[in-house]
Amino acid sequence: MSKAKVLLIGSNATRIEIQGGRTGATGQYLNETVVPALAIVEAGYEIVLATPDGTKPHIDEASDTPDHFGGDKAAYERAKTFYANDPAMNEVRTLRSIVEEGLDNYAGVFVPGGQAPVVDLMQDPDMGEILRHFHERSKPTALLCHGPIAVAAAMPHAREFRAALIAGVPAKAAEWAKDWQYAGYKMTVFSNSEEKVVEDYILHAKLYFNVVDALQTAGGQVITTATDFEPHVVEDRELITGQNPRSDRALAGKFVAALDRSLAMA
Template sequence: MKKGTILVVGSNATLLEAKGGGTILIGQFLNETAVPIMALVEAGYDFVLATPTGEKPHMDKDSDALIYFGGDDEARQRARNFFVNDPAMNKVRTLRSVVDDGLDRYAGVFFPGGHAPVVDVMQDPSVREILRHFHAHKKPTAAICHGPVSILAELNTAPEFRAALIAEDKAKAAELAKGWQYEGYRMTVFSRSEEEYAEDNVFHAKLHFNMPDALEAAGGKIITADNFTSHVVVDRELVTGQNPMSDHELAEKFIAALDGAA
């Protein structure tokens, strides 16, 4: 007997604006998507994947790498096969249709990582409704790596808030974020130094803003650990993981929160 259904909120973004012009090729991270979802399924949960357009998320090409699976190629292949071939991963709905059909059926919500959510999910109006529902009902809400930036979509002014971050107008961003439902929550996210490593060694370009600055501007209490080590923070209904190496721990603590809520 299934324990319940989890809503997985994916992104359709494939390009991220770079500072000074140009774009960076992005997507959802393989392990940050597949590993927690596979763990949920193994724990007895079903899931529904939904995105802004209803199209399947694009896998970040750089994430299909052994480093994110502890050098275990069998684990990498298993995750890749799940991402590519699992029926529920290919039966994608629009976020709007999920909201319109009602959110009461979902036991929790999960935001996978990769840079993609920084483009669309963090300013999507349907995500605002989703976040408010899960917060009001104290249902577990999990996010990993760049996924935690998705919770900024709860702001009525999310697009303007994002624009203020790009313009480096911290005062305006803070003003736009007043009343954020997660103000004062302890949380983690891809750290400043981890982002600097990605900018210098992967993208060879700079981002307009980093994730801790974005969440702190809205009132989040950011706690980060050493670069690329597993780190998960739980505060009330919110479960956040810092980086790709947090995938298994994030899944474990999210499942514990779901089982406890049930």
């Protein structure tokens, strides 16, 4: 018997818009998905994986390396095996089916990163409905690296907000973000200087907007580290956010602790 169910929300995006009207390859990061997932399972919770279209998230090739596991090849191989074979990572639901089934069945929600959530999750209406449910009930809500951009989906005009960011009209984006549920929350997300590393060495192109700027435009109090790629987690009320891939373990620990506290209070 598990303590409770935890919803893990993945992205289905495999391409992201880049300046010049082109797209670059993207996906979900392996360590950001599996390290917290394993910690959640090992703490006695059951994971249910869901995505917008109900298919398994694509792992970004840039993350498919032992480097993102501190060079630990055994940990990397364990993660690959877990993601490839464990039923929790392969019995994928649609976000819509999760909503229709009833969100009261879940004790918490976790969204990993990779740039993919910037494409679909931040403007997905089912993602928004899920977030509003967890926010209104103060249930633990954890998001890692680029994952925190998904909280934009909770606003009533998430698609218009994103379109304004791509069009380079932040003032209009701020108007679309009015009454955002997470305005005033302290949070973190992949920093602008960290994003530049990805743009220069992985995408070889510029993105239309940075996630830090997007969340600040919406009203979030974004806090990032002075040094790139240092573990950093911010917890404010039910919201737990991690800045970058190296924040995977720290975020997992805080999320499990929040789940345990929430269950103890129920």
